[in-house]
Amino acid sequence: MTHPRYTKLLDSLPPTVPFVGPEVIERTTGQPFSARLGANENTFGPSPKALEAMRQADTEIWKYPDSASHDLKSEIAAQNDVGYDNIVIGEGVDGLLGYLARMMVEQGDAVVTSDGAYPTFNYHVAGFGGVLHKVPFKDDHEDLDALIARAAEVDAKLLYLSNPDNPMGSYIPGDTIAAALDRLPTGCLMILDEAYIELAPQDARTPIATEDPRVIRMRSMSKAYGLAGARVGYALGAAPLIKNFDKIRNHFGMNRSAQHAALAALQDTEWLAHIQTQVQQARDHLTRIANDNGLTALPSATNFVTIDCGKDGAYAKAVLDNLAAQGIFVRMPGPAPLNRCIRVSCAQTAALDLFAAALPAALKAAQ
Structure with missing residues (x-):
């Protein structure tokens, strides 16, 4: 039987991908996300x-x-x-x-x-x-x-x-x-x-x-x-x-x-300025959500906010999993001690309100 002759390097690599995309997760779970807040996308959209x-x-x-x-x-x-x-x-x-x-x-x-x-x-x-x-x-x-x-x-x-x-x-x-x-x-x-x-x-x-x-x-x-x-x-x-x-x-x-x-x-420099304003407002919104739930939002210079859940990686993973079960897609950093956090993308008010509504239950379930 003939077969491809792969390089030794390829054969040595694990069958992994850098990121599992939200669409892959949706197909795996059979449940669509209602708020897509984990990929650091600009949900405000590009210039018209x-x-x-x-x-x-x-x-x-x-x-x-x-x-x-x-x-x-x-x-x-x-x-x-x-x-x-x-x-x-x-x-x-x-x-x-x-x-x-x-x-x-x-x-x-x-x-x-x-x-x-x-x-x-x-x-x-x-x-x-x-x-x-x-x-x-x-x-x-x-x-x-x-x-x-x-x-x-x-x-x-x-x-x-x-x-x-x-x-x-x-x-x-x-x-x-x-x-x-x-x-x-x-x-x-x-x-x-x-x-x-x-x-x-x-x-x-x-x-x-x-x-x-x-x-x-x-x-x-x-x-x-x-x-x-x-x-x-x-x-x-x-x-x-x-x-x-x-x-x-x-x-x-x-x-x-x-x-x-x-x-x-x-x-389109005017649209870029508009996006910068929208992102800053969303960062402020996410900071308020974190504070309202007794969590700490880290200062952000990006289009996402990293939220310190205040415990260890297992606790943050439980929060993330419960949010996903409620249809909220967020991510978390990988290695300790960064994995005490979850990372939430900036987005329109409606999406952030869904996150705000789901977070208290996720925190309670993770206790």
Whole structure:
């Protein structure tokens, strides 16, 4: 009997996925969610101008996309005051992280990240044979000093830092990150994942020269711009680094209509300001809900609020499970002590009211 001859690396990997999507959970349980508050999606929606651009582009969906994403890259370059050659467009930050891992990671290479940080990055590193070295969060923040120290200890090729971070919603001032770059070990590239940067205070932005070879910044159109389903992300970095993406990326991987929608979304600055206001109001709403139930909402610089349930991971998991049984989809961080919390996405008042109504019963059931 013939069979595919898989690589030894593939055979060594566990049959896991980074996230179990809400649709998968709904199909498994046979129960739809009434409030979708676990995926950090922008439920307020994208710019109407972006939706119209997508509808118009759909009539030409028979065409392949622009393999260079020229117009979109030009807009990003203008808005960020960087060169056209400092930008690569990809299928969300997830896609770009996968390309970067393919470019940088060989079997046995060391990579440093935080214990509890974005699992999709870990998934890509493992997929190319890298060895992950994890550093615990410190006081619900990523521990930048410890990350850099560990990178030096293991001769890491990559150091992953999200700012603001997922899953806790905290952030490190950008000036602090910039100053720390001088301590980054030689030959280590910092991945600065700024997926939530448009929703963060101004001092979260890191003043880094785009041609600085020590850093690549990742940005997303999924959060503030509400285009998670379109799968659009981009990276800013030194031109030689960015050029190397062309050696391995899927040149026709972008969706043509999504390219047009992303361009229109970036140009609609009034809608972005509207979303920033809506998210802040939702953060305030979630903080009130937490306080009303004797819980603590952690300060958030993102489009979600992490709520400390005040006990251990087993208790928080019981709260989450009971919320799910009531049709409320939320998530929780993975490792202790972060797993004492649940993480709730910002959303319209109606959805947050459903969460508020379900939470007291979930807390009582978890006792």
